[in-house]
Each structure stands twice: as C-alpha cells, then as structure tokens.
Amino acid sequence: MKIGILGGGQLARMIALAGYPLGLKFIVLDPDPNAGAGGLSEHLHGAYDDPQLLAELAEKADIVTYEFENVPADVAAFLSSHTTVYPPANALAVAQDRLLEKNFFRELGIGTAPYRAIDSLADLEQAMPEIGYPAILKSRRMGYDGKGQALLHSAQDLAAAWESVAGVPCIVEGFVGFSREVSIIAARSPSGHIVFYPLSENRHKGGILRIAECRNNDALQAQAENHVRLLLERLGYVGVVALELFDVDGELLANEFAPRVHNSGHWTIEGAETSQFENHLRAILDLPLGSTKPRGLAAMVNFIGGLAPDPAVLALADSHLHLYDKEPRKGRKVAHATVRSDDGIIYAETLEKLRLLAEAVDDS
Ligand code: ATP
Numbered sequence: 547m548k549i550g551i552l553g554g555g556q557l558a559r560m561i562a563l564a565g566y567p568l569g570l571k572f573i574v575l576d577p578d579p580n581a582g583a584g585g586l587s588e589h590l591h592g593a594y595d596d597p598q599l600l601a602e603l604a605e606k607a608d609i610v611t612y613e614f615e616n617v618p619a620d621v622a623a624f625l626s627s628h629t630t631v632y633p634p635a636n637a638l639a640v641a642q643d644r645l646l647e648k649n650f651f652r653e654l655g656i657g658t659a660p661y662r663a664i665d666s667l668a669d670l671e672q673a674m675p676e677i678g679y680p681a682i683l684k685s686r687r688m689g690y691d692g693k694g695q696a697l698l699h700s701a702q703d704l705a706a707a708w709e710s711v712a713g714v715p716c717i718v719e720g721f722v723g724f725s726r727e728v729s730i731i732a733a734r735s736p737s738g739h740i741v742f743y744p745l746s747e748n749r750h751k752g753g754i755l756r757i758a759e760c761r762n763n764d765a766l767q768a769q770a771e772n773h774v775r776l777l778l779e780r781l782g783y784v785g786v787v788a789l790e791l792f793d794v795d796g797e798l799l800a801n802e803f804a805p806r807v808h809n810s811g812h813w814t815i816e817g818a819e820t821s822q823f824e825n826h827l828r829a830i831l832d833l834p835l836g837s838t839k840p841r842g843l844a845a846m847v848n849f850i851g852g853l854a855p856d857p858a859v860l861a862l863a864d865s866h867l868h869l870y871d872k873e874p875r876k877g878r879k880v881a882h883a884t885v886r887s888d889d890g891i892i893y894a895e896t897l898e899k900l901r902l903l904a905e906a907v908d909d910s
Pocket residue numbers: 659682689690691692693719720721722723727750753754755790801802
C-alpha cells in the first residue's frame with residue numbers, strides 16, 4: 547500500500563514514521579525541494595495545483611491524504627475524481643475559510659466568539675460597535691501560527707489593521723477572555739466508528755503553540771467529545787481531526803478545526819497507546835482504530851527558531867526528542883520534545899526543564 551500526502555513537512559514525516567511498522571509506503575507532493583518528509587518518502591517536487599504532478603500522485607498512490615489543508619479546492623476535487631481522498635474535500639473547503647468554518651460551528655449549535663465578515667475598512671468600522679474591543683481581525687484564508695491577524699484595541703487601530711492584512715477578505719472576532727485553551731483530537735473511520743483522545747491543554751504565545759499537555763479525565767472531556775462528534779458526522783469525515791476550543795467558565799467555544807493531524811497531539815506518540823498519526827492511517831485505510839488510552843502523564847514542548855535544541859534535552863529522563871530535519875528559519879517549528887512519565891514530580895520537573903531549553907533557542 548502506498549499513501550500519497552499533500553505536503554511533505556514534519557506532519558508527513560511523523561505519519562510516515564507511524565506507517566512503516568504497518569508496512570506502508572509513502573509519496574509526498576510538496577513545492578519545497580527539501581521537504582520529502584525528512585527523506586522518509588518518495589517526493590514529487592512541484593506546485594500543489596500542477597495537473598501533471600497530481601495525476602502522477604493519483605496514479606502512484608492507493609489513497610491520498612493531507613498534512614496541509616490550504617490546497618485549492620479544485621485540487622481536492624481533481625484528486626477525488628481519480629482516487630480515494632480522505633479527509634473528504636468538503637471538510638477542507640470549510641476548514642480553510644474562517645467565515646465558512648465559524649458559520650458551520652453555529653449551524654451545529656456550537657458556540658463561538660462573536661464574529662462578522664469583513665471585506666472593506668467600512669465593513670470593519672461598521673462591525674466594531676457590535677463586536678466590541680478588544681477584537682482580532684483575521685484573514686479568512688491561509689493563516690497559521692497567528693499570521694494574517696491583527697489585534698484591535700480601539701477605533702484608532704482599524705485603518706492600520708486593515709492595511710496590515712493587505713485588504714484580503716477577513717473576519718473580525720471578539721476577543722474571548724478564556725481561562726484556558728484546549729483541543730480535542732478524534733479519529734473517524736469510513737464505517738462511522740469514532741475514537742477520542744484525552745483533551746490537550748494548550749499554551750500559546752504570539753499566536754504560536756508552545757506547550758500541549760494531556761489532560762486525562764478532564765471535567766470538559768464529554769462536552770468536547772460532543773462538539774467534535776457533531777462536526778465529524780455532519781462532514782462524513784474520515785481520518786484524524788483536531789478541534790481547538792476556548793474554555794470560558796466551563797463552556798467550550800470553538801475557535802477552529804484542522805482537518806489533519808495536529809501539533810497539539812504530538813504527545814500521543816509516546817503518551818497514548820496509539821498515536822494520532824497511526825490512528826489517522828488506520829482511519830483512512832478502514833482498519834480497526836487503536837486505543838487512545840493515555841500512558842501516564844504526557845506533555846509536548848515545541849522548539850521554535852533557527853537553532854537546534856540543546857542536546858541536554860536528550861539527557862533528561864523521560865523526555866523524547868523529535869527533530870524535523872528542516873532548514874532553520876526565524877519563528878519556524880524545528881523540533882519538539884515530549885515528556886512522558888508515571889511520576890508526577892519527575893513529570894513536572896522535566897516539563898519545566900524542557901520549557902526553559904525551548905525558551906533558550908526561541909527566536910520568535
Ligand atoms: P494555528 O497555528 O492554530 O492554525 P491560526 O493562525 O489559525 O493558528 P488561531 O488559532 O485563530 O490562529 O489563533 C491563534 C491563537 O490566538 C489562539 O490559539 C489563541 O491563543 C489566540 N486567539 C485567536 N482568536 C482568539 C479570540 N477570538 N480570542 C482570544 N484569543 C484568540
């Protein structure tokens with residue numbers, strides 16, 4: 547079996563690493579000449595919408611999936627007409643446009659921050675009295691790690707914010723005073739079987755995820771599962787999904803979802819019986835889904851920046867280092883480390899040491 551993946555970065559690399567024990571092979575399509583899933587996969591090098599490369603991918607792969615959701619909708623449609631593509635193209639269409647995504651949450655009865663569609667500075671000026679300050683202007687498409695976003699503190703910020711997003715179609719969202727951010731990762735198979743991971747509690751800085759901790763038996767687990775189940779069933783979804791949520795006094799508001807494996811689920815590699823990467827492969831191949839049971843305490847720390855993490859990470863007991871073999875660049879995720887332990891004290895100490903080691907190389 548050969549799995550085709552659109553995108554050949556660290557997510558594709560970790561999917562491939564999970565797939566080798568199952569006897570799977572991989573082929574990625576990525577415009578970056580260095581992005582062959584870290585050398586673990588056959589690599590088609592070129593644009594996502596190159597018809598010849600897409601035809602070659604559909605021909606060579608038994609099934610196609612994504613690590614990158616911002617591929618043009620007609621690419622997903624083209625591939626779907628030539629081979630099996632999971633998650634389905636409709637999930638991509640919704641997830642890659644923040645307006646459709648927020649409307650979709652509302653249709654499902656899932657709460658969100660107040661929001662409005664913004665296509666001009668006049669729209670923004672008109673929306674703000676209703677939305678209130680602070681608020682965030684976000685481009686509808688192509689944003690990640692907080693890119694394409696501007697914080698609005700008062701009416702004086704509006705013109706500069708609109709200019710900073712270069713006048714592309716946007717939404718404006720009220721700022722949510724959450725007590726914490728969590729995400730739920732789930733996998734659904736073609737027959738409709740769903741498994742849920744324990745919640746991840748996520749710490750961001752500057753719009754970039756820094757730390758994700760497994761929260762076993764969280765009081766809001768059932769609420770999060772209900773939200774993500776609604777989403778999976780409405781979309782006829784197949785594969786792994788991640789739903790990002792704000793906890794506001796025990797009510798979970800939806801922020802966004804990713805139709806793919808997710809950074810907040812990297813702790814599942816060592817911290818769960820079956821990783822999110824393996825369960826994604828099992829789901830798209832219609833194999834039995836694996837147990838999502840946590841294996842003790844687990845948390846993940848991202849390493850962001852131009853420098854490789856200190857080898858001291860390897861010297862820490864109960865820590866596991868994952869280097870992505872990526873060209874260093876400012877603000878780029880180049881590695882992560884996971885702490886997994888049965889001992890609460892070792893866990894807390896190691897997590898704090900990893901946090902400091904990550905902070906030392908952070909250039910974002
Ligand atoms: P990702 O890398 O997760 O795809 P993104 O660029 O799509 O990021 P968001 O998830 O929308 O951006 O926002 C990044 C972070 O900014 C959130 O995780 C949260 O910490 C903060 N944030 C975004 N929207 C809001 C909001 N309405 N209220 C409060 N904080 C917010």
